[in-house]
């Protein structure tokens with residue numbers, strides 16, 4: 382019945398639709414249409430007038446392959462991206478990553494009530510492609526520390542954008558949080574090594590031993606004294622330098638402060654191990670006046 386009455390309008394709409402669709406490269410727009418079609422169908426079924434179902438099904442069926450095709454174009458351009466032309470010699474978030482984050486956030490948003498497995502699979506592929514590209518971009522920075530800073534800035538921006546789309550967080554957000562965690566640990570270690578390499582080397586190689594039991598080469602006051610004095614004279618200035626470094630490296634102030642806090646925690650850990658070791662050395666109490674109080 383409806384097809385008979387509406388065949389004229391349908392013909393006009395179809396003609397227009399069929400001419401528009403092959404030129405549409407807007408994946409978000411296509412997904413939005415798919416969702417709107419579905420909502421239309423739901424509303425009409427609640428009102429018990431499902432007369433447009435077969436028409437809307439047809440539209441849905443023609444939208445999906447187009448969406449998939451446009452999505453694959455995005456995937457292809459990430460996979461085949463020319464790293465050299467994309468590189469901006471800037472440690473701040475890269476615009477490709479920002480586009481990726483916003484694109485993904487929109488799709489996550491459009492999938493909230495649907496939980497479409499196929500779409501999730503597609504987003505997973507896109508995520509892997511962008512991971513790879515970001516790694517390649519990072520490798521273009523000559524210094525490992527800058528590589529890590531670049532990665533942290535990009536991960537942090539991505540997480541912020543994804544959080545806006547779904548505050549409860551999903552698989553993709555979790556993935557970037559894990560990457561952020563491991564990159565942060567890497568950066569903290571690099572940063573501390575720049576300023577306290579002797580202390581760290583000592584703690585890692587010697588301080589775990591029990592000084593009384595290690596018979597061949599017990600730790601002596603003479604061995605730790607330069608470490609203790611050096612730390613006492615420099616720690617404030619070094620932390621100041623670390624603070625400056627962090628402020629200029631990270632685009633997001635909060636993320637930077639989080640990283641500085643992690644660095645200071647780690648430093649405290651190293652220093653505590655040093656002071657515990659000194660307590661166990663014969664005559665170690667002579668160094669008490671030079672030890673910085675943990676608090």
Ligand SMILES: *[C@@H]1O[C@H](CO)[C@@H](O)[C@H](O)[C@H]1NC(C)=O
Nearest residue numbers: 418419422437438441442445
């Ligand atoms: C729309 O088409 C897709 C792919 O052909 C299908 O998986 C989905 O169930 C369809 N949606 C509706 C509401 O019919």
